[in-house]
Amino acid sequence: MSLESAIANRNRKQYLTWWILPLVVIGGWFYPLLGYLLPICMIAAMGIALFKGRYWCDWMCPRGASWDLLLSKLSLKKEVPSFFRSTPFRMLWIMILMGVLAFKLPSALASLDPINQVGLVFTMLLTVTTVVGIVLGIPIHHRIWCGFCPVGTMSNWIGKGKYALEIDSNCKECKTCHDVCPMQIRKWEYKPEKEWAAVENWDCLKCGLCIEVCPTMSLKFKEAS
Ligand code: SF4
Ligand code: SF4
Structure with missing residues (x-):
């Protein structure tokens, strides 16, 4: 396969999933049940990592697909400083993720409408982290978020050596x-x-x-x- 065919083939697959990101980031504020797509994606990514490493992150992750198809057109595509992929920085983001869930989920579950409130927590998490990815992705590199994404980091650990x-x-x-x-x-x-x-x-x-x-x-x- 030529490089052009490989890129076209990859783009075709990414077109299947990229739209799920704006669907949840925008639609999730009005229909909070959409937020549940976030934990589903997290579990799927780590499940696939057991067999194929970070295969999910290439085109099945709606955010990764959006980074490549859309954000790459705005990005300056510079070399990502190693700091953004360092273990301490990755650990910080895992702790932020866990901290937000630990802080927000109990009150959402205790509310009068727990199903929608939990969905809103997931929507908020996805929205904030997407903004971080865009803010860093434009001046540096469109896939910079993938270097410290908590799900990507956990998939890295789980998928070590798989489909190397x-x-x-x-x-x-x-x-x-x-x-x-x-x-x-x-x-x-x-x-x-x-x-x-x-x-x-x-x-x-x-x-x-x-x-x-x-x-x-x-x-x-x-x-x-
Ligand atoms: S693997 Fe080595 S030879 Fe092949 S493109 Fe990379 S640097 Fe060049
Ligand atoms: S090293 Fe992995 S992510 Fe990078 S171009 Fe090769 S297959 Fe793709």
Whole structure:
């Protein structure tokens, strides 16, 4: 498959899901039941991570699809500072997520309309984090949120080693694969002296674009061998 076909194929899949993000972020304030799509997505992402790592985040995540299809058109697409993908920063966002749920859910459950109030909590969480992703995504990179998204981080941990991208010793470190990688993973840094080695960066979204663009065919997914 050519790179153009791979991108078109990926975009086609992302068109199936991106609209769910504005549906919940806007519609959830009027129809709070839509907010329940957030925990459903969270559980689905982590369930898929058990078998295929962060595969969900590539096109099944409505927010990830929106970042690629829409936000990328506004983004300056700079290199994401490593701080945004550091473990302490990721942990901070997991604690923020847990803290908001722990603080807001009890009062929502105790209200006169708990089903709608809980839905509103999820809608509020999705809205605030989406605004954070947009505010950082325009001046830096459209997928910057995916580097510290709590669900992405947990999928990273759960999916460690699953459906791993591998690199072989023929890599000539041309860095062509960097240009197409939504997560800016520096694959050549994992190049082995002999044969194949796993690219041990578990933020890989399994999009496969780097495989298509590599001039030495030095990349593949483990299951494809
Ligand atoms: S495009 Fe291929 S050869 Fe170039 S750095 Fe990436 S893996 Fe190595
Ligand atoms: S490393 Fe390759 S497969 Fe993984 S996200 Fe980057 S471009 Fe996609």
